[in-house]
Amino acid sequence: MNLNLYGHRGKWLMVDLGISFADDTMPGLDVIMPDPAFIKEQRENLVGLVLTHAHEDHLGAVQYLWPQLQCPVYCTPFTASVLRAKLYERQLATKVPIHEIPLGGRFELGPFQLEYVTLTHSIPEPNALAIRTGSGLVLHTGDWKLDPEPLIGSVTDEARLRALGDEGVLALIGDSTNAMVPGRSGSEAQVRATLTDLLGRYPNRIAVTCFATNVARLESIAVAAAANGRNVALVGRSLWRINEAARSNGYLKDVPPFLSEHDAAYLPKDKLVMICTGSQGEPRSALARIAGGDHPQVTLDPGDTVIFSSREIPGNERAIGRVQNLLVNKSIEVVTADDAFVHVSGHPAQDELVQMYQWVRPKVAVPVHGEQRHQLAHARIAQGCQVPHGLVPGDGDVVRLAPGPVEVVTQVRTGRLAIDGKRLVPLDTGLMRARTRMVHNGAAVATLVLNARGELVTAPQVAVMGLLDSGETDHEVLLDVVDAVREAIAGLPKPARQDDALVKEAARVAVRRTFNTSHGKKPVTDVHLVRV
Structure with a gap:
């Protein structure tokens, strides 16, 4: 950035x-x-x-x-x-x-x-x-x-x-x-030669994923596909945006118009190469959706091939590995830069x-x-x-x-x-810290109803998110939490029970301590206090 x-x-x-x-x-x-x-x-x-x-x-x-x-x-x-x-x-x-x-x-x-x-x-x-x-x-x-x-x-x-x-x-x-x-970093011309050879090795449908902005790579894939008698379709919105920007500025002028993902569905497997977004494992990208089986128009079958014509950006290894594992589990061959010279x-x-x-x-x-x-x-x-x-x-x-x-x-x-x-939003505020704590520790909301004397009118209500299942054991845990909150309020001096801030803090600490004892978690806890 x-x-x-x-x-x-x-x-x-x-x-x-x-x-x-x-x-x-x-x-x-x-x-x-x-x-x-x-x-x-x-x-x-x-x-x-x-x-x-x-x-x-x-x-x-x-x-x-x-x-x-x-x-x-x-x-x-x-x-x-x-x-x-x-x-x-x-x-x-x-x-x-x-x-x-x-x-x-x-x-x-x-x-x-x-x-x-x-x-x-x-x-x-x-x-x-x-x-x-x-x-x-x-x-x-x-x-x-x-x-x-x-x-x-x-x-x-x-x-x-x-x-x-x-x-x-x-x-x-x-x-x-x-x-x-x-x-030296190497030349795009070397990648084109490798892709031309690779696309001739595989008999079925081939998908290639790369950075959408690499217009030279799009042209290389198109040239390699044409050399092997295949048509090329673009799958992913960002690829179409870059294609439009490139052609409007005189690039890709010798490359025939790309097919849409809808058109690709009607071609024989041995006549198609698809260029897909998702080289970094982005969860909403075309390749991730194809690998997960939820793309509306494109599928890959056992015996098909996916070529990752890209490098792993540090931090994306897990996401990329997740997509590649989904593909391999479907008996789809995965080719990366470790296997062939497909990226510079x-x-x-x-x-x-x-x-x-x-x-x-x-x-x-x-x-x-x-x-x-x-x-x-x-x-x-x-x-x-x-x-x-x-x-x-x-x-x-x-x-x-x-x-x-x-x-x-x-x-x-x-x-x-x-x-x-x-x-x-800024990242250096309490918002993201609280969200991260909720991811790791869950969240809880306690609702208290107190009368004018600072006494509980009814049993505290505690709702929990991200900590409990719906089984009988978890129901018993909630009863323990309710009892802990009740005891914390009862243990406050009478003047303190008239102070909303002190009451809320006592209940909050009780909820967190109880879950820490039972689950080893300290949930982000909010307390709602109603006085009647």
């Missing part, structure tokens, strides 16, 4: 505004994003938001956070198409001012002179951003790799990067995701990082994007490339690049927001 801010002469430039996805520790949530409170408070000084490319972790939060920022957005045409589709779903398509910048284009925002530099990645139109100010030139790489045969789009603009290096780069703010991976990363491995530093020759290296271990590995590579200064920042760090020594000068408050149903 990238969000970067560059400050100069009292103005701020935002680069990227992305999301991440919730994991098992965040019950009820799907999407999380950075809290832009720092820049929201001074948005009159925010000159604009520049997007490097159309991946979710770089633009996915615009549709949720733009109302707090109210700034113009700048991006290349393909990224603009993807963003408009997202904004349309949030009724923001006519409100957000989007300025399309051509590949390699230059523009100016306040004190910042900006230039897009063409790179290669696993999506069309990835860009580095050259940021010129009166204090120096900064190169913000975004996501990138060095692919000599990207198949979609142009190769990395080596000449422009070398020219920037000759001009003099103050700092390189660079992708660290694969800084621990030796060698979109991020630079060590040799590519070295190559970038040799071209750009910055004075300062600031590794970003990745976990701290990746950033530290990146910093060591930069040091080995004779970069004079390096700094690994943390969330909220304000790094002075110039003038003066490179250092963290202060910190600003950072946090995370999440989409919870229809609301945007």
